Amino acid sequence: MWTFLARRLLQSIIVLIGVTLISFISLQMGGDPTYLFVSENASTEEIQRAREMLGFDRPLYVQYLSYIWNAMQGDFGNSLSYRQPAIEVVLAVMPATIELTFFSLVLAIGLSIPLGIYAALNRGKPVDGGIMTFAMIGQSIPNFWMGIMMILFFGLYLRWFPISGHVPFLEPLFEGDFATAFNNLPRSMYYMIMPAVAVGTYTLARNARLVRSSMLEVLQQDYVRTARSKGISERRVVIHHAMRNAWLPVVTMIGLEFGFLLGGVVVVETVFSYPGIGRLVFNAINQRDIPVVQASVILLAVIFILLNLIVDMIYARLDPRVKL
Amino acid sequence: MANNTPDQGEAIVQATNANATSYRRKEMWRALESLVTSRWALVGMLILFIVTFVAIFGPQLAPFDPNRQNIMMRLLEPGEAGAGDLTYWLGSDQLGRDVFSRLLYGARVSLLVGVAAIAVGGTIGIIAGLVSGYYGGWIDDVIMRLGDIQLAFPFILLAIMFLVVLGPGLVNIILVLGIGQWITYARIVRAQTLSLREKEYVEAARAMGDSTFSILFRTILPNIIAPLTVIASFNVAGVILSEAALSFLGLGVPPDVPTWGSMLSESRDHLLSNKWWMSLFPGLAIIFTVLAFNIIGDWLRDFLDPRLKENG
Numbered sequence: 001m002w003t004f005l006a007r008r009l010l011q012s013i014i015v016l017i018g019v020t021l022i023s024f025i026s027l028q029m030g031g032d033p034t035y036l037f038v039s040e041n042a043s044t045e046e047i048q049r050a051r052e053m054l055g056f057d058r059p060l061y062v063q064y065l066s067y068i069w070n071a072m073q074g075d076f077g078n079s080l081s082y083r084q085p086a087i088e089v090v091l092a093v094m095p096a097t098i099e100l101t102f103f104s105l106v107l108a109i110g111l112s113i114p115l116g117i118y119a120a121l122n123r124g125k126p127v128d129g130g131i132m133t134f135a136m137i138g139q140s141i142p143n144f145w146m147g148i149m150m151i152l153f154f155g156l157y158l159r160w161f162p163i164s165g166h167v168p169f170l171e172p173l174f175e176g177d178f179a180t181a182f183n184n185l186p187r188s189m190y191y192m193i194m195p196a197v198a199v200g201t202y203t204l205a206r207n208a209r210l211v212r213s214s215m216l217e218v219l220q221q222d223y224v225r226t227a228r229s230k231g232i233s234e235r236r237v238v239i240h241h242a243m244r245n246a247w248l249p250v251v252t253m254i255g256l257e258f259g260f261l262l263g264g265v266v267v268v269e270t271v272f273s274y275p276g277i278g279r280l281v282f283n284a285i286n287q288r289d290i291p292v293v294q295a296s297v298i299l300l301a302v303i304f305i306l307l308n309l310i311v312d313m314i315y316a317r318l319d320p321r322v323k324l
Numbered sequence: 325m326a327n328n329t330p331d332q333g334e335a336i337v338q339a340t341n342a343n344a345t346s347y348r349r350k351e352m353w354r355a356l357e358s359l360v361t362s363r364w365a366l367v368g369m370l371i372l373f374i375v376t377f378v379a380i381f382g383p384q385l386a387p388f389d390p391n392r393q394n395i396m397m398r399l400l401e402p403g404e405a406g407a408g409d410l411t412y413w414l415g416s417d418q419l420g421r422d423v424f425s426r427l428l429y430g431a432r433v434s435l436l437v438g439v440a441a442i443a444v445g446g447t448i449g450i451i452a453g454l455v456s457g458y459y460g461g462w463i464d465d466v467i468m469r470l471g472d473i474q475l476a477f478p479f480i481l482l483a484i485m486f487l488v489v490l491g492p493g494l495v496n497i498i499l500v501l502g503i504g505q506w507i508t509y510a511r512i513v514r515a516q517t518l519s520l521r522e523k524e525y526v527e528a529a530r531a532m533g534d535s536t537f538s539i540l541f542r543t544i545l546p547n548i549i550a551p552l553t554v555i556a557s558f559n560v561a562g563v564i565l566s567e568a569a570l571s572f573l574g575l576g577v578p579p580d581v582p583t584w585g586s587m588l589s590e591s592r593d594h595l596l597s598n599k600w601w602m603s604l605f606p607g608l609a610i611i612f613t614v615l616a617f618n619i620i621g622d623w624l625r626d627f628l629d630p631r632l633k634e635n636g
Contacts, residue, residue: 139614148595263480263481264480
């Protein structure tokens with residue numbers, strides 16, 4: 001277990017270095033990166049001054065080393081539009097994004113497992129066909145379009161759900177104000193339900209299919225037949241015997257899904273004017289606020305890598321055969 | 325083989341070719357049959373055919389110039405008659421442009437980006453995978469670790485980062501989306517190459533003094549192309565979705581090129597005034613196209629490897 005952990009940690013560090021390298025290269029690809037940091041009508045002297053101040057006149061490897069050194073300390077430079085450290089701007093909106101991502105993950109996984117199992121147990125019947133058709137379509141809908149349609153129908157036409165806004169839950173929680181946090185929770189979920197469904201539908205559809213095929217495979221195994229032949233109730237066979245092994249591919253997927261969901265959240269947030277990292281990135285793109293984009297992307301990548309590390313650890317615990 | 329006269333060798337080659345042709349013909353029939361019997365796949369093919377047709381003949385089919393603005397005809401509802409005797413079948417947008425015509429033109433970009441990005445990613449991935457699997461050693465390590473790093477990144481973030489610096493544009497988006505896919509192909513090709521490398525016919529090619537290039541591309545590659553088509557089909561679907569998302573964020577192609585994603589992006593400003601047609605139709609176009617590729621991918625997978633069949 002410990003050697004596995006150490007190796008995974010080392011891998012994660014290598015990946016992180018790769019991530020910083022990629023983001024550094026992306027900065028250099030458009031030519032002299034100084035132009036990304038000065039206003040369009042800056043004079044030649046101003047550009048030169050900015051170049052020296054930002055260190056873009058130094059050799060590339062020195063630039064990269066200082067970039068990585070600064071990034072490790074969370075220093076991505078000052079945001080061009082907020083006039084404060086980019087990382088602070090990003091961290092301020094992070095809790096809202098984590099709330100939304102987590103909520104849609106719970107929603108998607110929570111629904112996909114029973115749907116997938118139900119479809120597998122009713123293989124070939126109309127209900128199976130129905131669930132799989134739904135899953136097929138769900139995998140083909142752009143999440144942001146789903147958001148737009150929900151705003152039009154559930155928000156503007158039926159007036160069931162709010163079409164924008166956010167009630168913080170994690171923020172008061174982090175500040176130690178538990179009463180406010182839990183008071184906010186129901187309203188927070190109410191505001192998040194439409195964006196969460198929009199983000200989570202793809203994951204729900206994909207995982208329902210995955211759970212189904214994984215379950216079908218396990219149900220054909222000898223040990224399941226043995227359990228059945230011993231006269232154990234079907235319910236027990238499914239829950240205690242089959243599901244244990246059907247879990248494994250699903251758990252692996254959850255780690256990867258989180259990354260997809262984060263990517264989806266970034267897009268969907270802009271639809272619902274949800275005050276998270278997605279809207280921040282969207283605005284930063286339009287204002288060409290490079291430090292904020294860089295800080296956001298790297299921070300999200302770090303979260304993604306950490307989560308995958310955790311998922312691998314859970315995986316190792318769930319399946320004693322896995323000694324990666 | 326060594327004792328064969330050149331004539332005999334020729335005869336063997338001809339016989340093998342004849343066999344291969346008849347085998348190929350048989351497989352084509354099997355494909356056609358399976359396509360017709362699985363109704364879903366037929367629906368997918370039909371949608372794909374329509375989208376391709378529209379992408380090619382869009383300019384001939386479109387009643388309006390997709391970029392012609394007409395302030396007098398702003399935000400017309402679907403079916404309203406416009407200037408002259410032309411009807412805005414799917415309504416008009418905030419600049420008085422015909423939604424239907426823009427939709428037809430948009431098919432071009434979606435298909436072009438989807439297919440071109442897969443061509444870019446597939447080519448890089450196949451070469452990387454072949455080299456990685458055939459040579460092994462440090463080259464293999466470097467290529468696969470590069471892939472790991474890329475996979476550790478939610479892809480859309482990577483695309484955002486590059487496109488913000490490079491600026492939007494058709495070529496840029498194809499390159500970024502293509503490069504985003506290479507590792508998928510590289511991994512599969514590598515795994516297959518590893519096992520094929522030891523096969524007799526590869527060894528025979530080597531013994532006959534074929535160049536490494538010829539072994540990789542003429543002997544090994546044709547034998548691993550089948551699983552790649554499955555991945556490619558799903559991938560085109562994914563790439564079309566990504567393109568729509570990036571266009572929606574304003575990172576796609578320039579504004580004068582109508583795309584489904586950018587149409588959705590523009591529709592957002594008119595959401596609250598309930599101009600639903602601006603967002604409904606481009607979205608449906610995306611869904612049907614992506615659905616078609618997903619269905620065909622499913623069918624191809626079942627057809628090429630019936631053991632994997634999900635619906636059994």
